[in-house]
Amino acid sequence: MRLTQGCFSFLPDLTDDQIYKQVQYCLANGWAVNIEFTDDPHPRSTYWEMWGLPMFDLADAAGVMMELAECRRVYGDRYIRLSGFDASHGWESVRISFIVNRPPQEVEFELLRQEVAGRSVRYTTVRRPPQHVSP
Amino acid sequence: MLDLPHARSADASGNEAPLPASFDLRNEAEAAGITATLQQLDQELIGLKPVKDRVRQIASLLLIERIRQRAGLVSSPPTLHMSFTGNPGTGKTTVALRMAKILHGLGFVRRGQVISVTRDDLVGQYIGHTAPKTKEILKKAMGGVLFIDEAYYLHRPDNERDYGQEAIEILLQVMENQREDLVVILAGYGERMTNFFASNPGFRSRIAHHIEFPDYSEAELLFIGELMLRERGYRLSAAARKAFVDYIALRRTQPLFSNARSIRNAIDRMRLRQADRLVSDLDRMLELSDLETIDSADVLASRVFGGGPVVDGQAAGSAK
Numbered sequence: 001m002r003l004t005q006g007c008f009s010f011l012p013d014l015t016d017d018q019i020y021k022q023v024q025y026c027l028a029n030g031w032a033v034n035i036e037f038t039d040d041p042h043p044r045s046t047y048w049e050m051w052g053l054p055m056f057d058l059a060d061a062a063g064v065m066m067e068l069a070e071c072r073r074v075y076g077d078r079y080i081r082l083s084g085f086d087a088s089h090g091w092e093s094v095r096i097s098f099i100v101n102r103p104p105q106e107v108e109f110e111l112l113r114q115e116v117a118g119r120s121v122r123y124t125t126v127r128r129p130p131q132h133v134s135p
Numbered sequence: 136m137l138d139l140p141h142a143r144s145a146d147a148s149g150n151e152a153p154l155p156a157s158f159d160l161r162n163e164a165e166a167a168g169i170t171a172t173l174q175q176l177d178q179e180l181i182g183l184k185p186v187k188d189r190v191r192q193i194a195s196l197l198l199i200e201r202i203r204q205r206a207g208l209v210s211s212p213p214t215l216h217m218s219f220t221g222n223p224g225t226g227k228t229t230v231a232l233r234m235a236k237i238l239h240g241l242g243f244v245r246r247g248q249v250i251s252v253t254r255d256d257l258v259g260q261y262i263g264h265t266a267p268k269t270k271e272i273l274k275k276a277m278g279g280v281l282f283i284d285e286a287y288y289l290h291r292p293d294n295e296r297d298y299g300q301e302a303i304e305i306l307l308q309v310m311e312n313q314r315e316d317l318v319v320i321l322a323g324y325g326e327r328m329t330n331f332f333a334s335n336p337g338f339r340s341r342i343a344h345h346i347e348f349p350d351y352s353e354a355e356l357l358f359i360g361e362l363m364l365r366e367r368g369y370r371l372s373a374a375a376r377k378a379f380v381d382y383i384a385l386r387r388t389q390p391l392f393s394n395a396r397s398i399r400n401a402i403d404r405m406r407l408r409q410a411d412r413l414v415s416d417l418d419r420m421l422e423l424s425d426l427e428t429i430d431s432a433d434v435l436a437s438r439v440f441g442g443g444p445v446v447d448g449q450a451a452g453s454a455k
């Protein structure tokens with residue numbers, strides 16, 4: 001199952017050149033760029049592990065790409081995402097976030113439906129052990 | 136606000152316009168802004184002929200390389216790492232800043248910022264501290280120029296386990312693998328740089344341009360002084376100029392002389408004395424010319440003429 005979270009996730013994976021340009025856009029806007037990774041990309045798992053510190057005050061995205069290469073070398077078997085945090089007053093939140101690395105075999109989620117009192121329905125997303133290779 | 140095309144993704148499009156068969160060199164040079172930058176370099180920096188020649192050569196190479204690229208000829212990005220050697224105050228830092236501008240104008244670095252560091256910025260205090268520190272600086276310098284002043288302090292021959300070695304290895308790797316992301320300029324005093332390169336052949340071989348900064352002659356120092364005064368809106372009276380010539384001749388033989396920087400410091404002190412002289416007589420009307428003119432008294436009051444050793448404030452301290 002192809003994980004779709006954040007920007008661009010319904011598009012083919014971004015190439016490194018495309019990632020570079022997105023990062024440059026973030027830096028040009030003065031956003032802090034973060035690299036995060038996880039092996040548990042459950043939709044409710046908001047906080048992923050951080051790779052190093054947030055990066056700001058960089059002139060060029062090549063520095064971020066260098067860290068990303070290093071992160072992929074170590075955690076290439078996990079999901080890695082980049083995010084741009086806008087610290088300016090009134091925003092103070094993540095402005096962009098996109099996946100830049102997927103494990104060879106993606107995770108599987110299943111939606112469980114449970115009927116409860118008063119005919120209401122409760123939904124739960126549960127992770128399944130991988131069953132088939134994603135196309 | 137989008138960025139310049141990234142070097143790696145250049146000429147991605149397959150169907151380009153037919154290649155031009157001839158190029159207007161003047162237009163090309165002007166479009167790249169090097170004519171102006173080189174002219175400015177010539178005007179604002181006195182002397183330094185060998186340095187200027189070399190800068191011009193590099194600029195020419197880059198310009199031709201750029202045209203070759205557009206003409207569809209084989210072109211390999213030249214190695215641009217450099218080392219600047221010379222005595223204190225000979226203009227190494229100043230030229231490094233200009234270099235960044237030239238490289239940026241020609242598109243060989245994408246942003247053109249200069250990050251100026253010394254050992255303390257790169258090397259950590261304990262195990263595991265150095266690599267992140269060095270990488271932090273490298274990340275900031277990407278797309279521009281990393282200027283490492285007094286580079287030989289990175290290497291401590293007496294201590295095999297010195298953390299400087301770790302910084303050196305990271306630098307060498309990036310200098311080799313990310314040549315299109317970063318230009319490294321090492322600077323320092325001549326002999327110690329030679330020793331440094333001898334014990335770190337990796338650096339020597341990665342650096343394409345070794346540029347030596349000569350000491351200034353007395354005439355050049357006088358020009359530099361006058362240029363600095365002009366920039367600050369002052370001029371020397373005829374008598375003051377004569378005194379200044381003597382001052383330079385004396386100061387040059389004294390300890391801690393640091394070329395143009397000593398001149399700059401002397402000028403700052405001359406301005407101080409001039410202001411003091413003007414203020415000491417409150418009962419007169421000041422003319423514009425009084426404000427502009429440095430008089431011989433302002434020069435001659437210097438300790439340099441007293442025979443005693445001068446303590447050149449900044450020359451003794453850190454080199455910046």
Ligand SMILES: Nc1ncnc2c1ncn2[C@@H]1O[C@H](COP(=O)(O)OP(=O)(O)OP(=O)(O)O)[C@@H](O)[C@H]1O
Pocket residue numbers: 179180181182183221222223224225226227228229230284359362393395396399454455
């Ligand atoms: N050729 C020159 N013409 C005009 N001004 C100069 C020239 N060379 C140096 N200066 C001035 O002298 C001062 C010192 O120069 P700079 O800092 O570049 O020297 P440096 O070689 O880096 O010295 P250090 O080795 O001590 O760091 C600066 O203010 C600079 O503007």
Ligand SMILES: [Mg+2]
Pocket residue numbers: 227228229284454455
């Ligand atoms: Mg300097």
